[in-house]
Every structure is written in structure tokens, then in C-alpha cells.
Amino acid sequence: MAVGKLNAARSARALWRILRGRPRVPPSLKDNALLQVILNRRSMRQFKQDPIPEDVFQAILEAGRVAPSTVNLQTWSFAVFDAPGWRQKFGRPIPFRGARAVIVIADTGRDREVLDAFPYSPLIEYTIGVMNASLAAMNMNLAAEALGVSSVMLSETGRSGILDAKYLKECLGLPGHTVPLMTIVFGYPRGEYPPMPPKLPGEQVFFQGSYPAPDKDVMRDWLDQMVAGYKAGHLRSSFESQLQVYHNKIGQAERDLEEMVYYGGKK
């Protein structure tokens, strides 16, 4: 796990590039308010202690309920928390002390009540579950933004995502054919939105003819920005130590997930 250390000049250059990073909006579309909300969305990790009114939160959840899904199967469930409820369940505050949290769960068991859409095909079934639940997650995230509520999707922080899926499944008492994927934490933003994290240039991710080979210089530049940006934002941590957390958990998480995906229906 050597991600490399940056000298001062390289670090400064990387930071400068982060601060300059912006979504690229064609000038002709700069006045489209909706597009601006979508492109300027950020993962926010600092929240005011103001509560989210019930009608606002219900509208966010509704965006999850009406999200698109493969064959309209709606292979998802959502565990919904306010701050006291989360504390009662997990014995600690919602990560980043958000006002509300939703654990997004892939659920391919419900439709089995009336349909055998997935004859033995655990990986296809799981894939469709993950796709649909993620579509619903993004829909909720953007509905929140539309209502002035910020959020962050968590995969690990506070044992809240796929790396702790088994733990979450046990805590929530979930049945077979379910896998908790992520927690979305919601709240009103405290302070300005952070700079956009370093995004790969279009040439790396879009293609028309042949597949773009990974460009080592581009990826190195991305990594420099990740390291420098993380250092600027986290005084007592580093991107390397965050990756180390992933490394330490990923082996067990893999075994747990395999059990859920391949034996989930038999338990």
C-alpha cells in the first residue's frame, strides 16, 4: 500500500489542480438551474444541527420509491433513521452527525412472492439488485439537493456500507436475498461545499472507437490530487491510511458477501 509521498511542490500543484476543478458546462447551458444542481452536487460531510422537516424528508424518500429499475422489479429496501433511532440501533451518532440516514439495501427476495424472475442466477440477480438500489440512491441524493439538503453516500465510514454488509444485515435483522450496500447521510450543509474531488478527464472514461488504455500519467496525477486533497481536508489522517482501512477489512468483507450472494436464499 505505498501510494507515494508528495514533495511540497508536487503537493502544491496537486492542490491547485483540485481547487481549479469544475464541472464542464457548455456556456449555452450555464443558466439551466437543474443542470447546475446536478453538476454542482458534492458529497458533504459537515452538517448543521437543524432538523429536516418531515415533508422534505418524505419527498426525498419518494425519489427512492419511484426510481427506475430493471423490469420495474424495484429490488430495493430502505432502512430509515432519524438521529435518535440510529443511536438506539448502533450505539453511536449518525456518521458526520447528519440529521437523517437511509441504509440502501438490495432486495431480490420480495418479488419471489409472485414471480420467479431469476431462476438460479445468483450473480445476475445480485447485479440487478445492486444496479437498481444504486439508481434509487442517486435519485434520493439529487432530490435532496433539489430541496437544499446535502448528503454523502458511505461505503465504509462508521461501519455503514458494503464492507460491513454482514454486520448491518445482522443489526437490521434482514432476511435472505438482501444485501445492505451503503448508507446515505442527509442534513443541511454547514459551510461551503468542498472543492470537487479530482475527476478523470473525459478522454479516460468516454470512448467511441477503441477502448482508451489507462494513462499512467493521468492516473498518477489523479492519485497526487487524492493524496494532497485528503491531507488538506483531514489533519489527522491520510489517503494512504484510509486505503489501509479498506485493505484490512476487504478480505473478510469478500467472504461475507460471497455467503450472502450465493447462499442468501438458503438461510
Next chain:
Amino acid sequence: MAVGKLNAARSARALWRILRGRPRVPPSLKDNALLQVILNRRSMRQFKQDPIPEDVFQAILEAGRVAPSTVNLQTWSFAVFDAPGWRQKFGRPIPFRGARAVIVIADTGRDREVLDAFPYSPLIEYTIGVMNASLAAMNMNLAAEALGVSSVMLSETGRSGILDAKYLKECLGLPGHTVPLMTIVFGYPRGEYPPMPPKLPGEQVFFQGSYPAPDKDVMRDWLDQMVAGYKAGHLRSSFESQLQVYHNKIGQAERDLEEMVYYGGKK
């Protein structure tokens, strides 16, 4: 694969329920334009032949590029097509004769150039790839809606999604650590948006305390609406025959996907 036939009365009731289906928006928030766009989005399958201007399409793609992702790893790629390009590649028109199409690909190979974020953990790695690519897909879908462009995400139609992942991977010449997940077809809508497909009631998908057991009556009602709605929209097909297509393809698709997920890096 007996999903059941509906008599006339049951079919009429199911249709009536579909036509009445609406997102539930609190009255206090009915004026929020972006929320309306998100909640009233539909999967559209009828497009005008008008082209999508380049700046509009670029803004849609930008929403994919700047979408959120686990540890900002951006484990995605996007194969981008106009109508002639799709025809040249696949020998047929874009499904539903859309103006543009994007094949959304989970790509967990690129970051390996500089990082070993995923020591052997194919299922975790794949899950994160699918989650992130799906978040980007939804972001593009909503950016399109914001710009008056409609879209539909395809998992099977026209060999365009996860059930034909191996075929797509070969056609596109994709390397290891990639899995094509879906095609998003974009175009300006022709005619009115269709009714909202039947969504499960909140009581089935949201929970606070214990997990909501699947309600067989609710699921049966959902299935009735799926059958009746499909019949109303497709004169020469049925929901049952569509499911049969899934059944016929899913065994091979499972084996292909397994090979991609577990041996993708070794090829």
C-alpha cells in the same frame, strides 16, 4: 413461468390503478421544479428523430463524469454512440431509434495502474464497480431530463445490457476488469410520457423497526398491474413473454458474468 391471466374486471381494475399512479409530493413542495423533474421522470421508449445538439449531449455526459463514487475511484467507462455509430458497430438501429446511446461499463481496472485498492476481492470490487457505474447512469439520466431529453435504461432489449454482457464486451473490445451493465438510450420524447409503472407502496420498501415481510396481496396487485400495463402498451407481446426472454437468456448470462467477475483480470 405462469404469471397468471387476468379476467376483464381484474385487468380493468389494474389498468385503472396504473393510470391513477402518481409520485407522492407533499403540497408544500409542489412548486420545486427540480423535484418535479426527478419525480416525474419516466423511462421513455418513443423518440422524435430530432438530433440532440452536441452541447446538450456533452452536458449529459459531464453528469456521468462528475458523479459520486466510492473513494472517488470512478470505476466506470462509457461507450458513446450516435445513430450511425451504433448502426456501424451493431448492424441495427439504436433501440427504440433513439438519437444517442451510452453503454455504461463497470471498470475496476483503470485505478490498478497506480493503486491496489482491491487486493483479491472480486465480489467486493465488482459490487463497487456496479454501484458507481449505476450512480453515474442515474446522474446522466436526470441531467438529460433537466435538459428536456428523455431516456431509457436497458438491461436486455436489443442485446444492450447485463444479459448480453459478454457479447457487448467482445463487440467493444473491452479489457479485463470491465463489465458492460446497461445501455442508456437518449432522445427527445415523442408524445406524452407514459403513466408511472406500478410502484410498491412505501410500507413494503421503507422500514424503521423490523423488516417488512413481503405482502403477497401487495405483490399480487403489483403483478396484476404489470401484466395489464404491459398488455395495454404492447399489442404483440406480453409481460409473461418478456419474462420468458429473461428466463431463456439468464443461465448463459450467469456463466458469462461469473467468468468476467472472477477471471476478468487474468485474461
